[in-house]
Amino acid sequence: MLSNLLFVVFAVTGAVFANNNGVGLKPPMGWDMWCTNGRCERDYCDAKEVMDVTDAMVTNGMKDAGYEYVIISDCWADHRDENGNIVPDKDRFPDGLVPVIQHINSKGFKAGLYTDAGMYTCSPGGRNHTIPGSYGHYEQDANAYASWGVEYVKVDWCSTKVNGTQLDPHKQYQEMSEALNKTGKPIFLNSCEWGIDKPWEWMHQYANSWRTGPDHHDDWKTTSKIIELNADLGDYAGVGKGWNDPDFIMTGGQSCNTVDSSHCPGMTDTEYRTEFTLWCLMSAPLLVVTDVRNMTSIMKEVLLNKDLIEINQDTTGPGGKRIGFDKTCGENVCQIWAKNITNGEKAIALYNADSVSHNITLEFSLLGWKMVNIRNLWDGTKYYNFTESVTVVVESHGVQAYRASAVQ
Numbered sequence: 001m002l003s004n005l006l007f008v009v010f011a012v013t014g015a016v017f018a019n020n021n022g023v024g025l026k027p028p029m030g031w032d033m034w035c036t037n038g039r040c041e042r043d044y045c046d047a048k049e050v051m052d053v054t055d056a057m058v059t060n061g062m063k064d065a066g067y068e069y070v071i072i073s074d075c076w077a078d079h080r081d082e083n084g085n086i087v088p089d090k091d092r093f094p095d096g097l098v099p100v101i102q103h104i105n106s107k108g109f110k111a112g113l114y115t116d117a118g119m120y121t122c123s124p125g126g127r128n129h130t131i132p133g134s135y136g137h138y139e140q141d142a143n144a145y146a147s148w149g150v151e152y153v154k155v156d157w158c159s160t161k162v163n164g165t166q167l168d169p170h171k172q173y174q175e176m177s178e179a180l181n182k183t184g185k186p187i188f189l190n191s192c193e194w195g196i197d198k199p200w201e202w203m204h205q206y207a208n209s210w211r212t213g214p215d216h217h218d219d220w221k222t223t224s225k226i227i228e229l230n231a232d233l234g235d236y237a238g239v240g241k242g243w244n245d246p247d248f249i250m251t252g253g254q255s256c257n258t259v260d261s262s263h264c265p266g267m268t269d270t271e272y273r274t275e276f277t278l279w280c281l282m283s284a285p286l287l288v289v290t291d292v293r294n295m296t297s298i299m300k301e302v303l304l305n306k307d308l309i310e311i312n313q314d315t316t317g318p319g320g321k322r323i324g325f326d327k328t329c330g331e332n333v334c335q336i337w338a339k340n341i342t343n344g345e346k347a348i349a350l351y352n353a354d355s356v357s358h359n360i361t362l363e364f365s366l367l368g369w370k371m372v373n374i375r376n377l378w379d380g381t382k383y384y385n386f387t388e389s390v391t392v393v394v395e396s397h398g399v400q401a402y403r404a405s406a407v408q
């Protein structure tokens, strides 16, 4: 009896579900300034950059393609005033954040901000002093964000050892979730404790999306590692839950240094296509961190691929996942990924993790089908009435991606 009672009490106090905030019904799409002005983690953002990118996202086709959020990362805050209010960096945002957010809204986008659950943010962004995190100020900060018109908050996990004691992410993210909820404004919450505490199993109570692993960088090493980390997590994502966040999209390459906005690609075009394809199948947030004011041809081809974006935004079923291998290539090399989508169709990706090309065979029995119609999501070619299986060459680190339906 007592244990039943306790269970009820816990159930009630734990009942602030972030996914009751009415947002995040699809994986969020947008831009975050993380690798735009300067290399990733060495960014230097300012009001002009954010407004210029916002304008560019209208003219470069990103807005029409569905990108919705403009997110100001770890670079905007400076210090707390004597009342504990968080104060934006005066050099970077001379008039504060409100005019920038109004500009973002005026172009039809929603604004996002970065904060940290602990004492200090992860990166001082080229400054000589630490930047305060939200610890001890969750409600105060949530109220400030809400009053400025912020509709998305990323909550990082640096400096979470306070006075020698490691904070508990369950408790901290719940408190931040409640603080955002109390503002009365629906605000998307993205948690970022790097997958340490298996957030896919519980974070949906508090957040709309959760980072599932370490930082993604503009290199194949982290991209391939993150693909492996997320291969089995698809069922945790979906409407009424939230979204596994494998981290940012690096397509086109990070900025070369801290002053110019040209691109220094750390991956091949093939690898960028693989990144985007698998992020789309996973129903991952599509948050681009490269300089979209100056899109290279691979950026246009990848970031504006409407067919793949449609797969990403399809919420008929849970997120996609790895469903099998073509074992003739060796262990864990030729991978078959799938996501259930509308009208009983499936998105399929044949992914070659190896450093040499392979023929990959997909047996349709793996899909529970005998005969299929398929359309290639990168070149648009269609094949009708395929029976039993299909075999295609997939280059090293590449994918072939399809939309497939059963022929009855």
Ligand SMILES: *[C@@H]1O[C@H](CO)[C@@H](O)[C@H](O)[C@H]1NC(C)=O
Binding pocket: 015, 016, 017, 020, 021, 022, 180, 181, 182, 183, 184, 185, 186, 187
């Ligand atoms: C706050 O949480 C309650 C309970 O889950 C929910 O009904 C409400 O819509 C939430 N409000 C906001 C603004 O997120």
Ligand SMILES: *[C@@H]1O[C@H](CO)[C@@H](O)[C@H](O)[C@H]1NC(C)=O
Binding pocket: 126, 127, 128
């Ligand atoms: C940081 O400190 C160094 C040494 O005191 C100084 O030379 C530099 O200008 C400072 N940088 C900033 C961004 O304040």
Ligand SMILES: *[C@@H]1O[C@H](CO)[C@@H](O)[C@H](O)[C@H]1NC(C)=O
Binding pocket: 136, 162, 163
């Ligand atoms: C750390 O401990 C000291 C001494 O008890 C206390 O004054 C201070 O507020 C604590 N800091 C935090 C962030 O809790």
Ligand SMILES: *[C@@H]1O[C@H](CO)[C@@H](O)[C@H](O)[C@H]1NC(C)=O
Binding pocket: 260, 261, 262, 263, 264, 294, 296
């Ligand atoms: C745009 O990108 C190209 C290719 O990455 C680079 O050569 C050029 O300098 C960039 N232009 C600007 C204005 O940043």
Ligand SMILES: *[C@@H]1O[C@H](CO)[C@@H](O)[C@H](O)[C@H]1NC(C)=O
Binding pocket: 317, 318, 319, 320, 321, 323, 338, 339, 340
């Ligand atoms: C798709 O749905 C079918 C039927 O519910 C299920 O057996 C299969 O595992 C699902 N596939 C994926 C990739 O979720």
Ligand SMILES: *[C@@H]1O[C@H](CO)[C@@H](O)[C@H](O)[C@H]1NC(C)=O
Binding pocket: 357, 358, 359, 393
């Ligand atoms: C794929 O299969 C074809 C036909 O058997 C063969 O000619 C080709 O060399 C194979 N390619 C690779 C990369 O294995």
Ligand SMILES: *[C@@H]1O[C@H](CO)[C@@H](O)[C@H](O)[C@H]1NC(C)=O
Binding pocket: 384, 385, 407, 408
């Ligand atoms: C595919 O097969 C069906 C019968 O199963 C047939 O009606 C249809 O015409 C075929 N489509 C093509 C493009 O061959």
